[in-house]
Structures are given as structure tokens and as C-alpha cells.
Amino acid sequence: MTWALDHLSEILTRAGQHAWLAGLPLVLGLVIALPLGWLASRTSWLRASLLTTTGLLYTIPSLALFILLPSILGTKILDPVNVIVAMTIYTVALLTRTVADGLSSVDPSTRQAAIAMGYGGFARFRAVDLPLAVPVIAAGLRVAAVSNVSIVSVASLIGISQLGYFLTDGYARSFPTEVWVGIIACLLLALVFDLVIQVVSRALTPWTRAVAA
Amino acid sequence: MIRFEGVTKRYGDADSGSADGGSPGEGGGDPGSVAVDNLTLEAPTGQITVLVGPSGCGKTTTLRMVNRMVTPTSGTISVDGRDTASMDVAELRRGMGYVIQHAGLFPHRTVVDNVMTVPRLLGVDKRQARSRAMELIERVGLDPAMARRYPAQLSGGQQQRVGVARALAADPPVMLMDEPFSAVDPVVREQLQNEFLRLQSELGKTILFVTHDIDEAVKLGDQVAVLRVGGVLAQLASPAKLLADPVDDFVAGFVGRDRGYRALSFAAAPELSLTDEPTVRLRATGEQVRAIGSPWVLAVGDAGEPVGWVRAAAVDHEVTRDLLHRGGTVASTAGSLRALLDAALSSPSGRGVVADDDGRLVGTITAAEVVPAIEARRSATTAGELPEGASTR
Ligand SMILES: Nc1ncnc2c1ncn2[C@@H]1O[C@H](COP(=O)(O)OP(=O)(O)O)[C@@H](O)[C@H]1O
Ligand SMILES: [Mg+2]
Numbered sequence: 001m002t003w004a005l006d007h008l009s010e011i012l013t014r015a016g017q018h019a020w021l022a023g024l025p026l027v028l029g030l031v032i033a034l035p036l037g038w039l040a041s042r043t044s045w046l047r048a049s050l051l052t053t054t055g056l057l058y059t060i061p062s063l064a065l066f067i068l069l070p071s072i073l074g075t076k077i078l079d080p081v082n083v084i085v086a087m088t089i090y091t092v093a094l095l096t097r098t099v100a101d102g103l104s105s106v107d108p109s110t111r112q113a114a115i116a117m118g119y120g121g122f123a124r125f126r127a128v129d130l131p132l133a134v135p136v137i138a139a140g141l142r143v144a145a146v147s148n149v150s151i152v153s154v155a156s157l158i159g160i161s162q163l164g165y166f167l168t169d170g171y172a173r174s175f176p177t178e179v180w181v182g183i184i185a186c187l188l189l190a191l192v193f194d195l196v197i198q199v200v201s202r203a204l205t206p207w208t209r210a211v212a213a
Numbered sequence: 214m215i216r217f218e219g220v221t222k223r224y225g226d227a228d229s230g231s232a233d234g235g236s237p238g239e240g241g242g243d244p245g246s247v248a249v250d251n252l253t254l255e256a257p258t259g260q261i262t263v264l265v266g267p268s269g270c271g272k273t274t275t276l277r278m279v280n281r282m283v284t285p286t287s288g289t290i291s292v293d294g295r296d297t298a299s300m301d302v303a304e305l306r307r308g309m310g311y312v313i314q315h316a317g318l319f320p321h322r323t324v325v326d327n328v329m330t331v332p333r334l335l336g337v338d339k340r341q342a343r344s345r346a347m348e349l350i351e352r353v354g355l356d357p358a359m360a361r362r363y364p365a366q367l368s369g370g371q372q373q374r375v376g377v378a379r380a381l382a383a384d385p386p387v388m389l390m391d392e393p394f395s396a397v398d399p400v401v402r403e404q405l406q407n408e409f410l411r412l413q414s415e416l417g418k419t420i421l422f423v424t425h426d427i428d429e430a431v432k433l434g435d436q437v438a439v440l441r442v443g444g445v446l447a448q449l450a451s452p453a454k455l456l457a458d459p460v461d462d463f464v465a466g467f468v469g470r471d472r473g474y475r476a477l478s479f480a481a482a483p484e485l486s487l488t489d490e491p492t493v494r495l496r497a498t499g500e501q502v503r504a505i506g507s508p509w510v511l512a513v514g515d516a517g518e519p520v521g522w523v524r525a526a527a528v529d530h531e532v533t534r535d536l537l538h539r540g541g542t543v544a545s546t547a548g549s550l551r552a553l554l555d556a557a558l559s560s561p562s563g564r565g566v567v568a569d570d571d572g573r574l575v576g577t578i579t580a581a582e583v584v585p586a587i588e589a590r591r592s593a594t595t596a597g598e599l600p601e602g603a604s605t606r
Contacts, residue, residue, distance in 0.1 A: 112317055114317075116313075118302070132321055207320055
């Protein structure tokens with residue numbers, strides 16, 4: 001406890017870095033997964049190939065990705081961009097299916113009505129399918145957020161500063177307190193992400209709380 | 214006027230043509246199965262044309278070809294003389310209200326926002342669209358307080374009303390309705406049907422209405438098109454004609470039992486001489502009731518409206534509402550022969566109660582007196598040709 005208090009400013013700095021490395025990819029990944037998921041929800045052959053490909057991306061070990069990306073992107077090994085790109089890939093891998101499922105979960109009669117009112121392709125996506133998919137997408141985002149927070153900690157092995165540092169440093173120094181501080185800080189960060197997503201999702205979906213009167 | 218000319222729809226062709234209506238995985242029919250077969254049909258302007266037939270006979274397909282949610286394999290469909298195939302599809306669809314079985318409301322929009330959808334898509338400004346929507350919400354019989362609710366907060370019948378309001382919002386000349394009242398319970402369905410007829414009498418839309426329920430078809434249709442499986446038009450006729458003169462065994466079977474009796478719905482009650490019926494008021498004493506000298510005595514309310522029959526022997530002190538026999542129906546002078554006959558048949562005294570438009574008692578009539586009127590009508594319309602204008606709806 002005293003150790004944590006003594007190192008509070010360092011913990012907060014690294015937590016901030018961790019949040020950035022895990023959070024920015026969450027947003028980027030969602031922005032990329034939305035059009036991909038939309039395509040997958042519209043065309044059955046695209047659905048199969050897109051979902052298989054993005055699914056496979058998730059199986060690439062994170063450490064391998066952190067090490068390989070610099071040579072692909074031409075970045076330095078210590079550049080946080082590598083982590084951002086890698087985490088974005090994982091987010092896309094997790095979210096494409098969720099978005100596709102969410103968009104196709106719209107009740108068939110609601111969809112028929114939308115089409116009959118002259119809602120075509122993109123207009124229907126924006127006005128009907130997407131708003132109705134928010135609860136499903138938010139659930140996927142929560143999984144991706146937790147996954148990102150945990151995977152980012154691995155980046156300390158390649159020397160990128162974030163909460164994972166306390167795990168590797170504590171292990172190297174055989175100092176369990178530091179390891180615990182790292183774990184708890186990661187947990188709290190994941191909780192904060194989860195909370196933010198839930199609050200935003202609730203704000204976007206007042207209709208889900210409308211119960212029969 | 215909506216006009217089908219030699220329209221055929223075959224599913225499972227190279228271009229199955231489900232437009233953008235298809236979700237992945239749709240289209241499981243037999244390859245090349247014919248859903249609608251060489252259909253030629255006119256739905257006249259300002260009238261209700263009902264498409265009726267057993268499940269799978271191509272009713273929905275026929276309806277969806279009108280707004281091009283399904284593309285015909287061959288043939289043409291025109292609306293007021295314009296070939297729909299040549300029109301911009303969004304423009305075509307926004308000129309047609311579409312109402313479906315489960316309403317298909319947008320769950321994430323409030324009732325008023327649902328109703329505003331098409332006017333907003335057409336560029337009507339928000340305030341104007343909203344006030345028009347509120348007007349329609351009341352017009353379809355909903356409490357304006359419901360406007361701010363979400364669809365999940367409404368009953369099935371209320372959702373269906375919102376669906377109708379939404380379809381009417383842009384005041385389209387044409388309405389396409391696919392079993393709009395099938396998913397609600399019978400009591401609500403009857404209310405919705407009656408209000409639908411009242412609305413239509415005010416609005417005079419050109420309506421294509423799909424149902425599998427023949428009773429609904431004859432109740433609502435100005436004309437009824439009976440389809441058989443395979444999408445072949447079996448008969449197109451007025452409801453009265455359909456009941457009186459089914460063209461073949463299939464239509465006769467589909468139209469069902471009691472069609473002779475049901476056909477009387479479309480025959481206006483003639484002016485018959487009614488019998489003056491001695492009555493008692495509610496709270497009349499036992500002596501007053503028995504003084505009339507009949508085993509069943511008709512009780513009337515303060516405005517002279519018949520309230521029910523009472524058995525003279527059952528009155529101890531006075532006539533109370535719970536002593537009244539509930540079985541008898543009341544026919545209206547402006548009603549049908551069916552209502553007249555039913556009033557007589559359902560009355561415990563055998564004397565059918567007839568009231569005027571304001572609900573006041575006019576007199577009574579027995580079944581024996583109604584039957585000659587039915588017979589007279591038959592001889593007036595010999596050779597089975599029924600007067601088409603005889604509808605009393
Ligand atoms: N998208 C589709 N793909 C293949 N077959 C279809 C499709 N839609 C309907 N059908 C077939 O066409 C026939 C008519 O269907 P439909 O128009 O829905 O009938 P109804 O509305 O009278 O019940 C049925 O045999 C049905 O299986
Ligand atoms: Mg159908």
C-alpha cells in the first residue's frame with residue numbers, strides 16, 4: 001500500500017499511457033469494423049470470407065505482431081504506433097462479427113417497413129440498422145476493451161511504457177507488491193472502460209428501457 | 214388505379230429479384246417455382262381491393278411487386294397509368310403507404326417519430342411533420358399522450374394503429390396492406406376493421422389489402438380477388454357476388470359454410486311493416502310486466518332504447534338489469550337482411566327487435582315475416598344476378 005502511494009504519480013502516468021494504447025485502438029477499430037460489418041451483413045459470400053479473415057487475425061500472438069509491425073510499417077521498434085496498430089487489428093477482429101450480427105439482428109418486419117418507406121442502402125444503415133444494433137455492438141466493445149487492456153500489458157516486453165511495466169519489473173525484482181499493483185491497476189482501468197461504454201450505450205438507447213406501461 | 218397486366222413471378226430464377234428486401238439466406242423456394250401466375254387485375258381508384266387465398270398462394274408476392282420490393286418476372290404493373298418499372302424506386306415507395314402484420318414499427322423511435330418518418334424523408338419540415346403526425350395519431354383512435362411512448366410500450370392493437378398512421382402520414386394515394394389485422398385478438402381486430410372502414414370512407418384511398426381470412430375479405434372489400442395456390446386468380450367479384458355465386462369448387466370451399474346466410478349481409482333491409490311492441494321501463498313492477506300478458510316482455514331505457522327481454526314470471530319486485538336476457542341482437546332499420554333475420558332468430562320471444570339510427574325502438578319482426586322478404590329479393594334478382602349496389606356496409 002505504501003509502495004503504491006509512494007509511486008502514485010508513476011502509476012497514474014503509466015495508467016494514462018495504458019488507457020491511450022488500449023482506448024484509441026478501440027475507437028479506430030470500431031470505425032473500421034462498422035463498414036466491414038455492414039458489408040458482411042449485406043452479402044452472404046462476403047460475410048463468410050470477411051468473418052473468417054478477421055477472426056484469424058485475432059489468433060496472431062501479440063508479441064509477434066509488436067515485433068513484426070515495425071518492419072512492415074517502417075516504424076522504430078519503440079514507437080507506440082506499433083502497439084496502436086496491433087491493438088486496432090485485434091479490435092477489428094473482435095468487432096467485425098459483432099457489428100455484422102448486430103446489423104442483421106433487426107426484426108424482419110421492421111426492416112421490411114423501412115424498405116417499403118424507401119430507405120435504401122446507406123440511409124437504412126444509418127437511420128435504422130445501426131441505432132438498433134447499438135446494444136449488440138456495445139456488448140462486443142466491452143469484450144474488446146477488456147481484451148485490449150490485457151493485451152497492451154504485453155507491450156512492456158518490447159519496452160513500451162504502460163501498466164505492464166509493473167508486472168515485468170516486479171517479476172524481475174522478485175517484488176510481488178509491484179506485480180499486484182500492476183494487476184489491480186489494469187483491472188481498475190478495464191472497469192473504467194466498461195463503465196464508459198455502458199454509459200454511452202445507455203445514452204444512445206433510451207428505447208431499450210421503455211417497458212410496457 | 215393499380216393495374217396488373219399478365220404479371221408472373223417465378224422465384225429461384227437467376228435474378229430472383231427480391232430487390233434489396235432479401236437478407237442473406239433468403240430464397241429457399243423450389244428453383245423456378247411460380248408464386249404468381251399471369252395475373253391480370255385492376256384495383257380501382259378510391260376502393261378497397263382484397264386479395265384473399267390460402268397461405269402460400271402468392272398474396273404477399275403480388276403486393277410487394279406493386280412497390281417493387283419484389284421484381285416481376287414478366288408483365289407490367291401500372292399505377293394511375295404510369296408503369297412502376299420506369300419510376301424511381303424511392304419515389305414510388307414513398308407514394309404508397311405500406312402496413313404489415315406486426316406493424317414493423319421502429320423500436321428506437323417514439324410513436325410520433327415513427328409516424329413522421331416518410332414526411333421527413335420527403336423533406337417536410339419538422340414542425341409541420343409533427344403536427345400532421347399528431348393529427349393522424351388521434352385520427353386512428355390513439356390517445357395523443359401515447360405519441361411520446363416507444364412501440365414496446367404499446368399493445369399489439371395500438372402498434373397496428375400506429376402502423377396505419379405512419380402509412381398515411383405522407384397522404385399517399387395508394388395503400389398496400391399485408392394482413393394488417395391478423396396478429397391481434399378477435400375483439401381488437403373487429404374494432405380495427407370498423408375503424409379502418411370509417412377512415413377509408415373519409416379518405417378514399419386506393420387500397421390493395423391482403424388477408425387469408427375470407428370473413429375479413431368480404432367485410433372490407435369493395436371487390437375481392439380469390440387466389441389459389443400457384444398464384445392463379447380464381448375469381449374477382451364483389452363480396453355479395455362471391456358469396457352468392459362462387460365460380461368453382463375451390464372458391465366455394467374457400468368461401469365456406471353459411472354463405473347463403475352471410476350473403477344476406479349485403480342485402481339492405483327492406484321497409485317491412487313492424488309490429489308495435491308493448492314495453493316496460495327498467496324498474497317497472499312485476500304487476501306492470503305481467504299486465505302486458507306475454508311471457509317475454511321487452512324493457513326499454515329512458516331514451517326509448519331497447520335494453521333487453523325480461524321473462525314476466527321472473528320479475529318479483531321490479532325489472533332490474535340483471536334480470537334481462539342478453540341473447541337478443543338488435544337490428545337497425547338501415548341494416549341488412551342478415552341483421553334483421555338474426556335479431557328474430559336470437560330473440561327469446563321469437564320477435565326480433567328493430568331500432569332506428571338513434572337506437573330507439575321502432576318495433577319487432579318475426580323470422581316468418583323476414584323470410585318472405587328474402588324470397589321476394591330472390592325473385593327480383595333471378596338468374597342469380599345480384600344487384601351489385603346492394604351493399605349496406
Ligand atoms: N423470397 C422468396 N424466395 C423463394 N420463394 C418464395 C419467396 N417468397 C415467397 N416464396 C414462395 O412463393 C409462394 C408465395 O408466397 P407468398 O407470396 O408469401 O404467399 P402468401 O403471402 O399468399 O402466403 C410460396 O410458395 C413461397 O414459398
Ligand atoms: Mg403473406
